[in-house]
Amino acid sequence: MFRESPIIRWRNYSDRYKLSGHKCTKCGANYFEKKGMCVCGNLIFSEMFFSGNGKIVSFTKIHSGPSVFEEQSPYCVAIIDLEEGARITAQIVDCKYDELKIGLGVEAVFRKLYKSGEKGIIHYGTKFRLKL
Amino acid sequence: MAGIIGWGAYIPKYRITAEEIALVNNDNANAIKAGLGLTEKSVPGKDEDTITISHAATKNAILRAGIKTKEIGSIYIGSESHPYAVKPSSSIVGDAIDLGNDYMAVDTEFACKAGSATIQFNMGFVDSKMINYGLSIGADTSQAEPGNALEYSAAAGGAAFVIGKNEEAIATIDYTCSFTSDTPDFWRRAMQPYPSHAGRFTGEPAYFKHVVGATKMILEKTKMEMKDFKYVVFHMPNGKFPERVAKIFGVTKEQLEPGLIVKKIGNTYSGSALLGLTCVLDIAKPGDKILMTSYGSGSGSDSFILTCTEKIVGAQKKALTTQDYVDRKEYLTYSKYRKHMETIH
Numbered sequence: 001m002f003r004e005s006p007i008i009r010w011r012n013y014s015d016r017y018k019l020s021g022h023k024c025t026k027c028g029a030n031y032f033e034k035k036g037m038c039v040c041g042n043l044i045f046s047e048m049f050f051s052g053n054g055k056i057v058s059f060t061k062i063h064s065g066p067s068v069f070e071e072q073s074p075y076c077v078a079i080i081d082l083e084e085g086a087r088i089t090a091q092i093v094d095c096k097y098d099e100l101k102i103g104l105g106v107e108a109v110f111r112k113l114y115k116s117g118e119k120g121i122i123h124y125g126t127k128f129r130l131k132l
Numbered sequence: 133m134a135g136i137i138g139w140g141a142y143i144p145k146y147r148i149t150a151e152e153i154a155l156v157n158n159d160n161a162n163a164i165k166a167g168l169g170l171t172e173k174s175v176p177g178k179d180e181d182t183i184t185i186s187h188a189a190t191k192n193a194i195l196r197a198g199i200k201t202k203e204i205g206s207i208y209i210g211s212e213s214h215p216y217a218v219k220p221s222s223s224i225v226g227d228a229i230d231l232g233n234d235y236m237a238v239d240t241e242f243a244c245k246a247g248s249a250t251i252q253f254n255m256g257f258v259d260s261k262m263i264n265y266g267l268s269i270g271a272d273t274s275q276a277e278p279g280n281a282l283e284y285s286a287a288a289g290g291a292a293f294v295i296g297k298n299e300e301a302i303a304t305i306d307y308t309c310s311f312t313s314d315t316p317d318f319w320r321r322a323m324q325p326y327p328s329h330a331g332r333f334t335g336e337p338a339y340f341k342h343v344v345g346a347t348k349m350i351l352e353k354t355k356m357e358m359k360d361f362k363y364v365v366f367h368m369p370n371g372k373f374p375e376r377v378a379k380i381f382g383v384t385k386e387q388l389e390p391g392l393i394v395k396k397i398g399n400t401y402s403g404s405a406l407l408g409l410t411c412v413l414d415i416a417k418p419g420d421k422i423l424m425t426s427y428g429s430g431s432g433s434d435s436f437i438l439t440c441t442e443k444i445v446g447a448q449k450k451a452l453t454t455q456d457y458v459d460r461k462e463y464l465t466y467s468k469y470r471k472h473m474e475t476i477h
């Protein structure tokens with residue numbers, strides 16, 4: 001569920017705004033989410049940034065999502081394999097559902113995610129569009 | 133003097149035609165199109181605003197500049213549709229493009245010239261060696277009250293420029309000056325969702341006086357003539373006003389047309405003259421001279437003279453062009469258009 005504290009969101013600005021991730025210092029595997037341990041067993045990670053280029057692995061259309069996304073409905077969501085190896089789920093914008101295909105190239109864009117009501121913070125972050 | 137190191141444009145994908153708006157407003161579409169000199173306008177996506185448009189244009193400008201974002205010492209965003217009344221757009225874009233923390237930032241507002249004025253700021257900071265590079269951005273998701281004549285032209289888009297030393301410039305900025313006066317032609321009071329305007333008064337004593345005034349001023353100060361310029365860009369509230377100014381100065385169609393982007397996407401307010409400039413930079417050749425005069429209601433015009441350098445050729449291919457964004461479009465019905473605009477508030 002969505003928690004409305006602007007502070008909780010602020011802690012995620014780096015990965016939401018800039019697609020920052022975590023690189024295993026031993027085998028070089030990249031993760032979007034912070035991991036306790038890499039698949040290789042290493043416990044140490046360094047900060048890295050994903051280029052924002054990737055490919056669609058799977059996709060769907062959301063007609064009735066969480067209430068904060070209501071004004072954007074309906075919208076497309078896809079599982080994306082990023083060029084550097086991590087897999088993430090994100091909204092695909094500026095395209096119709098019929099245009100989406102597994103394997104299509106996508107690129108990151110910076111968009112509004114949702115607003116915290118009429119008076120709250122506007123949340124921004126990374127979404128994707130079909131590569132121009 | 134300082135110059136432009138990189139430039140970038142961004143125009144949202146969505147469009148609405150004058151016909152579609154005229155149908156709802158019971159207007160004569162052909163009369164509107166002939167009167168305003170435009171056929172359709174750009175509309176922001178439901179998740180786009182001045183901040184996201186600024187970010188997209190800035191990404192392109194940095195690609196063309198070929199510099200590291202941490203080398204940028206300032207970011208200024210001019211707009212009359214900053215998403216927050218209090219909380220800067222500039223720090224959000226600054227964080228999202230990874231400027232770090234060592235940079236100056238502020239949002240500006242001067243109707244449609246809020247963006248061009250920030251080029252003057254950064255020229256001063258670069259020339260005084262306070263920064264190496266500065267970002268100047270003009271972007272808007274302009275608002276028009278349903279049924280108002282502004283609905284046909286109020287569009288969305290923006291342009292960004294990396295300003296730096298002349299030696300690295302793709303176009304040197306040879307001179308700039310402004311023509312300013314207190315003129316009540318167009319305004320929006322605090323807490324009001326839509327702007328108000330003084331009808332026909334927005335023409336002669338407002339737009340024309342200032343655009344012609346600033347342009348005359350810069351020609352006199354630099355002792356240059358219109359025939360010295362390959363391209364000329366005037367602020368574009370519609371397709372007709374810049375053509376009338378062109379006539380006054382004897383600017384040819386060949387000089388004006390390449391930057392006359394209003395005919396394809398409408399008036400992008402703080403992005404308007406600047407997107408005219410990005411159109412021209414996308415196709416200019418080394419040695420070409422450009423004259424640009426912006427206009428902001430209330431009122432003022434900033435005039436600039438630029439000369440393109442050898443470096444412009446390599447930079448042109450490094451990012452999407454303004455035309456790429458003009459060509460990418462999806463038409464909306466009036467009801468969908470209103471839905472897109474409602475998400476702005």
Ligand SMILES: [Zn+2]
Nearest residue numbers: 024027038040
């Ligand atoms: Zn590992």
